[in-house]
Amino acid sequence: MRLAVTELLRRPGRFVLAGVVLTLISLLLMLLGGLLDGLIASSTGAYRAQPGDLISYSSRSENSLVRSRITASDRSVVSQTPGVQAVGGLGSIQLGARPGDDPKSRDPFATVLFGYELAPRGLPATPPAQGSVYADDVLAGDGVAVGDTLLLGPQRSPVKVRGFVTDTRYAGQASLWGSLATWRAVTTENRPGQTPGDTVQALIVETGASPPATVAQTIDEATDGRTTTLTVTRATQELPGVAQQTATFNQIIGVTVLVALVVVALFFALITVERTAQYGLLKAIGASGFTLFGGLIAQAIAVTLVAAAIGVGAAVVFAAVLPPGAIPFQATPARLAGNVGLMLLASVFGCAFSLRRVLRIDPASAIGS
């Protein structure tokens, strides 16, 4: 093992090219993982911030918030269902937002205005007064500040920004959070003929100590199937594109790890061939095959760790310097650590290709070399 480390320290140039290839693969893994996390985060933030355990849609909406309509009477039924502790309405509308001092701007921000009753994470328990909103901090990156007025939609409905909230984007757009009254007023002004009246798009349900899955079933039975109630986690996964994006990116990440494995295998197989005589000599003076193989693994792990560290660093820097909205990218510790783990696994398994060759080396060959 000491010999392997000494070689790494004294002849690092021998490992540079393999390190460069592994670094590129590491960058690819970090980029792919970051893109996946960024895409998912920008689509699901508004749901992940919800305080409740369940979300009820109208059953004919195919779990689409935009198409769902819950009437006041169904809301009343849900509120009285056993196991339900609290119920809050949720409404949404996607509109362009312009700065208050630039009502003719041709470049509005893409926003989703949510009306809520049960406060999502980071928002005050009582929704702000009509005409006021909290904004996702993505908008702060666009120059929006507390106290600013935003003009929403073709009718330029004014809302005042009271503060910011983090990680609440929806469908790739920045969210604005106000009361249901604000949502109703803005919708009525900007979507002629589609006044929500006393309906909401969905209900957020808190179940307290009762098991959410059981309560969900009870709610749907109580409304005679007019609602479809899902846990917040499941509703998040069912948002358009989330499952497909996750599956596709994971497949790509899997094959990229496989490429890393083959590259490590290739490189260390070549190194083993190069060192056959050297290994024969070491075996002749008493080193076991497994000791030599351990050294090989140590070198593979060291090169991989350096490559992975560069990949991690690059991902963190990339996430920090990326202009908001350019590419959906997120560098989360879990993803970065997971990718490092995958690369280390690939390097160890890649080295295993050389195991047979190392064990097969005959110490007697040292005599002839």
Add this chain to the structure above:
Amino acid sequence: MLALREIRRSLVRFGLLVAAIALLVFLILFQQALRDGLITSFVGGIRNQSAPVLVYNVDALNALQASSISPDLERKISQAEGVGRTARVGERTFTAMVDGGDTQDASVIGTDDRQLFHPTELSKGRRPSARAEAVGSDADFAVGDKVEIVPAEGGGSVTITVVGVAEDIQLSVTPTLFTDLETFGDAVRAANPDVTEVPPNAIAVAPENGASPESVVAAINASSPDADALTRADAAASSPGVAQVTRSFQVIFLLYGLVVPLVTGLFFLILTLQKAPSLTLLRAVGARKAVLVRSLLTQVVLIVGLGLVIGVALFFPLSQSRVGGLPLGFSSAAVISWSVLLLFLALISAVASLRRVLRIDPIQATRGGGVR
């Protein structure tokens, strides 16, 4: 031949390199197909429709469904210079059932013009000639399908008959139907009986004779600060998500494009260093430099070529399927251009090895050295 004999005697080494290149080629082609499929499924309905110019409300940020055109804006658009025919366009996603089957999402696009904003080519069937007839995306519908819009409580019944199908006309990765504006309005009211008015989402424009789409776009945009006119190609390219998807994949392709030549270059460089004594001996017994160079380049072409063939062979069956609902496709142009590019990059990457081979001094054979 020297090159082939060496490959035959070191099958594992060369096999691993072929496997690495094949996997990388497979990944590149798969991701290219995925990107193309994703973009086509996002905006095929805009890219492959007949209107040369589309006008959204600027608030919609180029999202058809989020746009709403007021009567005043519609009037300004139709009066802009160079505007010939116009059509109102409506688009929503509904819950639907095909022939009484399971519920699914369906995007319905309605227009009040028989020519504007309809699929440019049909792959089967005919164009609609009566109310509630439609052309559907051929990946999702067949001619004769009856598509029922699932009504909300109190909503009326709307059934659309598919009379024709067309390729690559999906919107937002959703099964898509092109029908008339009345049927579209009926569907909106069925899904939400409280709706009292259904404004168009966009206006499709055909320039009058002699006017170019670009000049009409400029004239419409100058007519109102709320109008966002775009040519068909721009409307497709600037749809939400398309630019982000394109940029993200470009970065990924760039990295893969670097990995392939680096892996190949690294492999042959190490191999050349390992073979240095043998190559020196060959030079000492009279082998010309050209023979060794030819041998190296033959190996690069063979190994990368084999990797390309295996990578394409792995990709082909996958390209005939759908991944996460996205139709993939086998693009010969993509395969050829990537093959040429990767082979070229691999040959470039062999330059380091070539330089080493060219620097071999035959006299070193007498001293036990080789490559310097």
